[in-house]
Amino acid sequence: FLKKTPTSQFSPSNPPHAAPQEQRFLVLFDFDETIISESSDDAVVRALPGQKLPDWLRNSYREGHYNEHMQKVLAYMAEQGVSKDSIHSAVVKIPPTPGLLKLFQFLQSHQQDFELAVVSDANMYFIETWLEHTGVRHLFRKIFTNPGSFDATGRLVLLPFHSHSCSHCPDNMCKQAILRDYLSGRQKERGGAAFQRVFYIGDGANDICPSLALGPQDTAFPRRDFPMHKLLLEVQHFKANIVPWVSGEDIADCLKKIMEER
Template identity: 30%
Template sequence: MVDGKNGIVVVFDFDKTIIDVDSDNWVVDALGATHDFDRLLSTMPWNTAIDAIMGELHARGTTLRDVADVLCTVPLDPHIVAAIKACHALGCDLRILSDANRFFIDAVLDHHGLGGYFSDVTTNPSHVDADGRLRIAPHHDFHAAPHGCCLDTCPPNMCKGQALDRVLASSGAAGGKKQRFIYLGDGHGDYCPSLRLGREDMVMPRKGFPVWDLICEDPALLQAEVHPWSNGAEMEETLLRLVARVEEE
């Protein structure tokens, strides 16, 4: 059961939303594996390629600590940190729904002291094997069966719309009020969950990014209110304004 004290659930994408870069590319570029990653991408899906490049880096002697150290240098806008802390203090239930992976997300959040602010992180799972090599698996095992979403904006390893449906289905009343959802994202994969939100909910697409372009193609397809943002300062102002508005209703 979702348990936001003020009845508001805020769901964040991670890459280019909480952080201002793509965490996969940040790690690959910083560890000097860009060319090899591009080679892998020519033959396999993104999520599979990230797992494979972690294997190649491990074989070269790159340690788990090396990967974590690179993630600690990921830029995080102080306005976004402030927005997360303010929403949490107001009683919002904060969640992450991301096509990154658990190791990368945890490393960044823990470095900035933000891990305890989120009640749930839905992403591609990761673990360290017996050899100390980071393994990254798909959220949805598409090798066994497709996730079945009809939108071509969802990658094979994750339909965020289906993941959000599970959160919506588990939501109930908080303090006698129906749960209200605010969804923030930037990429193609954030379009599907935006379509799943209801009339009482709000979506915050990052302006000028793929999800914004998709929404603009036919805004009438969305039931939720649309509130775009461009940078950390705009995200903080918009998000806190929407939370305050819902609290007053």
Template identity: 35%
Template sequence: MAGVVVVFDFDKTIVDCDSDNWVVDELGFTDIFNQLLPTMPWNSLMDRMMMELHSHGKTIDDIAQVLKRIPIHPRVVPAIKAAHALGCDLRIVSDANVFFIETILEHLGIRECFSEINTNPGYVNEEGRVSILPYHDFSKAPDGCSLCPPNMCKGLIIERIQDSILPEEKKRFIYLGDGSGDYCPSLRLKERDFVMPRKNFPLWDLICKDPLLIKAEIHEWNDGEDQERILLHLINKISNEESAHKKISVDCKLQTIAVAAHEAALPQVLKVHQ
């Protein structure tokens, strides 16, 4: 399905929890995290937590091993592999970070399924610890979005992806998410697109307040089994609609050719009768 772009949030959409909280809690740093939480933005806090982990002797491998144990519904990976096998362009837009996401995706064997990962930079620095930076440097200039956190406006990312696609490609989007940060990009989707909010999560609640603000078709999901079923159904629906459209186009062309051929032959027929 070269005509479909599937955009996934990561935390609580691909994996079944928040990867930041998972690492902090599993390595026993919840108390420090909770003490610092009121004092700084989340993105800055996570960089500080990586510093705390490093100073307390936690290694990169310790973090990686915890990430590899993160809970994920058993139907999510098959759904992603199926969508990729069908030719969909899969992308991630997440407020997690590159190190966490790529470590998990590579462990699951699905990193190659995604053409693009839009998230906060996260890498092992010269000190040998994970360093996490904001996707958008809000210390220099805010993104100006009242709906999103200062370090990342997912709506701007979706607009960039939309603008990168040629009009004649006529690609349709399926957006899957759960959090309040997924509301802004959902508002940027068009009428032929689809949004899949996780039911009873913040994105779902925001959409339910005024569904008419969303131009895209809304399909809620509960868990990974739901996600797989609905996602593949929508991909199949788009495929069938594209096939029908192509058939109509071919039929119209054949009809045009037939009419042109008939009109071209008509003078000869009249001449014979005369």
């Protein structure tokens, strides 16, 4: 179980987002099995009295419609009397992926160089709850994920993030569309200055699509032997650098070398 990180370790040196506008690098993180060590959806299901879903609900999942499936799962959990406190407790107990807190320490100490964002098919309640509990929420300028919040009856209500025309992605989220929109929007906000390099850290099949938008100066960090890593090895003419990782410290080591190049 995750022990709450002492606030001194990650206390913001500036108010959130007060870092200079001209950070050189953008780092995008997936959440499930990238920042945290498992799927947040799976962890929360263990808050059910029997700690698992009934077969009829598990088998109702349709490929490409995971968001819709999770809406049903959360409705079922509310019917079973799973409280907001139980869900909160399940989320904050999820351990970080090995070395990720060391990576966050490194990025915090170089906030003038790195802008951070989350791009995840989880939901806002899970992600914000975990990041705040761990003391790292202030490091992230933006979180792109499915809306998730508790309604008046105490049920966690999940919505799709957006609609899109990409045939390779789940119906509720194309991470490449998010990445492209964010890069163009930030370039305008930065007076026309693009990021020197973009780094994308992920693990899953849905992390391939955004990685295809990366250029020759950029780096995709697939978690070693996870679906993103295996699928990237099959992509022909992939433009960006590929650096597989086991621990967040592997990523920090690579970023240190890139900073030393300049």
